[in-house]
Amino acid sequence: MQLLYSWFRRHPTVADAVWAGLLFLVCLLEGVSQLHTNRDHADTGGIPYPMTAFAVISVVLCVLLVLRRRYPDVTVGVAIAVGLAQVAFHWSPISADAALLVIAYTAAAFAHVWMSRLTLLVGTLAGPMFFYRFATGVDHRTLTNAVLSLIASSPFILSWVLGRLTRIRRAYYMELEDRAARLERERDAQAKVAVAAERARIARELHDVVAHNVSVMIVQADGASYVMDSSPEQAKQALGTIASTGRQALEEMRRLLGLLRSADSVGEYVPQPGVEQLPDLLEQVRTAGLPVAFSVEGEPRELPRGVELTAYRIVQEALTNARKHGGPEASATVRIRFEERSVEMLIEDNGRGASAQLARDGGEDGFGHGLIGMRERVGMVGGTLDAGPRDGGGFRINAVLPLAPSRRPSTAPST
Incomplete structure (x- = not known):
């Protein structure tokens, strides 16, 4: 039936x-x-x-x-x-x-x-x-005639009312269908935006990994080739640094590629770096030949994972640019200051200043992933970024990342 x-x-x-x-x-x-x-x-x-x-x-x-x-x-x-x-x-x-x-x-x-x-x-x-x-033989009083006329018209009126209700219900269902289709289109559009944002995030991560680690490997390889005959021990140390840097880059790239795989396999990769990994990053930069001074001001506190990753990548990108474009005698300073509702980062170098123009053009590779990537990261957490030439030569990057009110202290990174 x-x-x-x-x-x-x-x-x-x-x-x-x-x-x-x-x-x-x-x-x-x-x-x-x-x-x-x-x-x-x-x-x-x-x-x-x-x-x-x-x-x-x-x-x-x-x-x-x-x-x-x-x-x-x-x-x-x-x-x-x-x-x-x-x-x-x-x-x-x-x-x-x-x-x-x-x-x-x-x-x-x-x-x-x-x-x-x-x-x-x-x-x-x-x-x-x-x-x-x-009608014949009917009482012709006005009230009686009106009542009888209304009774005679009621079937047509009721049929019309029923049809009107059907039209309203059909219009309501059409509105629901249109709304469902519109919501589906909006959902698809939001999914595409999310995919684009995720691709941009992965592209920034890959850029940071490749730009930093590969530049360290290139510097160490050039140094090893230069002292290969005169100081084999230093060349051996440089080759060891190249190997460890390559392994670190490979681990981070595996983690990033794991984001593109199934959710079951994501947990097999190392977590994203944060402020705790800054000492290792600074030591790696010093090994590559760039002296770096590091200081922490204020009471250290636990940071959200997004803010931690942003802080780490900003320091990494700034030191990579300083090492590549600062010149042989350049040095850098990294200062992190914890406030009640923000964390401020100041990275400066005293290089020859060529990195300023390169940073304005988008970074050391000229493809828009340097300073633009920093601004995107800072903007994602609601912070501000100020980058430009430093008085007396060199380049400075000042980033302020907002935080929620402090709840408990955290161990400060040491160098």
Whole structure:
């Protein structure tokens, strides 16, 4: 039964045709009965019922019942004309007139607004027209006539109201479907934005890993080749630094690539670096030939993971630029100051100043991943970044990262 009901809902015209067929059978039975009645009227000298009009009205109304969903405005207009013709020619109501109630429902549910309002007006007047045209022997007091007219019009009005409720419900469902489709589109757009943001984040991470570790390896390789003959022991130490730096870079790249894999495999990779790893980073930079002074001011505290990673990457990027562009006699200072609601980082070098222009162009590689990457990282945590040439030569980077109010102290990184 449920399958049959679902099938008819998917094929409403077929359902209307079935109901029209049943109504037509009723009209045939009424026509046979009316034919015998007309013969009796003829034998007694009475006025026979117009059978031609009966047949035409029955066929037209049944056909309109089938076509009412496909051509609602035309169907309603023809039905109104048929009803008015019956009243004008004094044709008594017949069984096929039951289709007029369905047409009134169709006008309110499917036709245009102006046709729906016209149908309501005609349906409201149908009772008075029927009452004064066909009723006989009725009390002609005004109140009684009004009540009887209202009763006669109520089937049309109720059919119209039911159709109006159907239209409202259909519009509500369409609005829900439109809203669901809009939300789905917004969800897809947000997913694309999230994917783009994740790709940008991974690109920044890869840039930081490659730029820092590869530059250390290049410096150590150049130094090893320079002292290979004169000081084999120093060359051996440089090669060891290259190997350890390469392993560190490989571990970080494995971690980043693990983010692109399934969630089950992400846990196999090392965690993201933070402030605690700064001493190892500074030692690596010093080994590569850049003297670095490190100081911590204020009371150290536990930082959110996003702020820790941002702080680590800013120091890493700044020291990488200083080592590559500061010159052979350059040195750098890193100062971290903990405030109640922020942590301030100041990285300065006294190099020859060439890094200033390179940083303005986007970093040491010229592809927009240096200073731009720093600004993106700082912006993601709601901080500010000030970068530019330092008085007296060199370059400075000052970053302020906001924090929540302090809850408990944390061990400061030592060098």
